[in-house]
Amino acid sequence: xxxxTITKAEGDREAADNLSLAARTMAASPGAMQLRTxxxxxxxxxxxxxxxxLAVPINIMDAINQINEWMKDQQxxxxx
Numbered sequence: 564x565x566x567x568t569i570t571k572a573e574g575d576r577e578a579a580d581n582l583s584l585a586a587r588t589m590a591a592s593p594g595a596m597q598l599r600t601x602x603x604x605x606x607x608x609x610x611x612x613x614x615x616x617l618a619v620p621i622n623i624m625d626a627i628n629q630i631n632e633w634m635k636d637q638q639x640x641x642x643x
Contacts, residue, residue, distance in 0.1 A: 589595040
């Protein structure tokens with residue numbers, strides 16, 4: 564039992580190290596996260612029972628809202 568616990572702990576540590584390395588790699592490469600997301604979606608396959616939910620960061624939604632407000636202002640008063 565003790566040996567199994569040690570083996571599991573070592574596996575957990577190795578998994579954490581690999582996740583940390585992956586996070587650093589993705590942070591260093593601007594498109595890496597998008598590519599990984601696409602790989603994950605592609606790996607789901609064409610099964611109709613799969614539901615994919617893509618989260619959009621709030622800062623992107625805020626930027627879109629600001630652009631929409633700016634466009635509305637431009638339509639009201641093009642001199643701005």
